[in-house]
Amino acid sequence: MTSSSRNPILITASRLLAPFIQLFALYVIFHGHFGPGGGFQGGAMLAASILMLRLSVGAERSELKFRKSWGTPVGALGALIFAGTGLLTLLLGGRFLEYHFLPLPDLSRAELHSAGILLIEVGVSLAVMAVLVAIYDDIMEGTGGD
Amino acid sequence: MYLGLETALGLLLLASALIALRLRNLLAAAVTLSVFSFISALIYLVMGAVDVAFTEAVVGAGITGVLFIVVLFHTSRRSID
Numbered sequence: 001m002t003s004s005s006r007n008p009i010l011i012t013a014s015r016l017l018a019p020f021i022q023l024f025a026l027y028v029i030f031h032g033h034f035g036p037g038g039g040f041q042g043g044a045m046l047a048a049s050i051l052m053l054r055l056s057v058g059a060e061r062s063e064l065k066f067r068k069s070w071g072t073p074v075g076a077l078g079a080l081i082f083a084g085t086g087l088l089t090l091l092l093g094g095r096f097l098e099y100h101f102l103p104l105p106d107l108s109r110a111e112l113h114s115a116g117i118l119l120i121e122v123g124v125s126l127a128v129m130a131v132l133v134a135i136y137d138d139i140m141e142g143t144g145g146d
Numbered sequence: 147m148y149l150g151l152e153t154a155l156g157l158l159l160l161a162s163a164l165i166a167l168r169l170r171n172l173l174a175a176a177v178t179l180s181v182f183s184f185i186s187a188l189i190y191l192v193m194g195a196v197d198v199a200f201t202e203a204v205v206g207a208g209i210t211g212v213l214f215i216v217v218l219f220h221t222s223r224r225s226i227d
Contacts, residue, residue, distance in 0.1 A: 132209055
């Protein structure tokens with residue numbers, strides 16, 4: 001946790017691994033309604049990659065990827081995307097999260113379902129990632145940096 | 147269907163739980179809890195609940211392990227043993 005424990009092997013390995021973890025997390029998010037996975041798992045994987053960078057290269061350099069002050073706004077944005085999709089269908093005459101009322105032109109009912117589920121999963125993943133990173137940042141707050 | 151595999155994984159799960167309870171080194175206990183989560187994810191996988199297994203592997207072995215270790219670094223042991 002201190003700067004004396006910064007190990008070049010750890011730093012290099014985590015910097016190499018983090019983009020691939022994030023790529024796989026994006027695959028999990030966007031492939032969620034065809035196979036196992038989905039918004040929560042993908043968001044947790046994104047959070048895990050950011051936490052790995054926080055632990056290995058330190059707070060100030062890992063903030064280049066995700067700032068500490070972004071935790072609450074991004075989490076709120078994710079919740080807004082989730083609830084907004086549901087409330088939009090509610091406003092347009094359907095029930096909560098009744099996807100085929102979404103105002104997307106030229107899409108069939110099944111395609112509207114896929115698009116709605118995709119919106120929900122993007123919202124869930126943003127909220128989960130931001131909140132998990134914010135929990136870590138709040139634990140570390142006031143302990144002298146990393 | 148996979149009774150032998152389930153039994154072996156269950157015994158491993160029990161062993162990792164008992165080891166995590168008995169260890170005096172809290173860092174090693176946290177790592178053993180991650181092992182516990184991973185083995186339970188394998189059990190879910192054998193039983194066919196792929197989604198639950200995925201969640202357990204990501205959250206149990208990834209996030210809570212990190213949080214446990216971070217909290218351990220911020221606490222100190224009062225007694226020396």
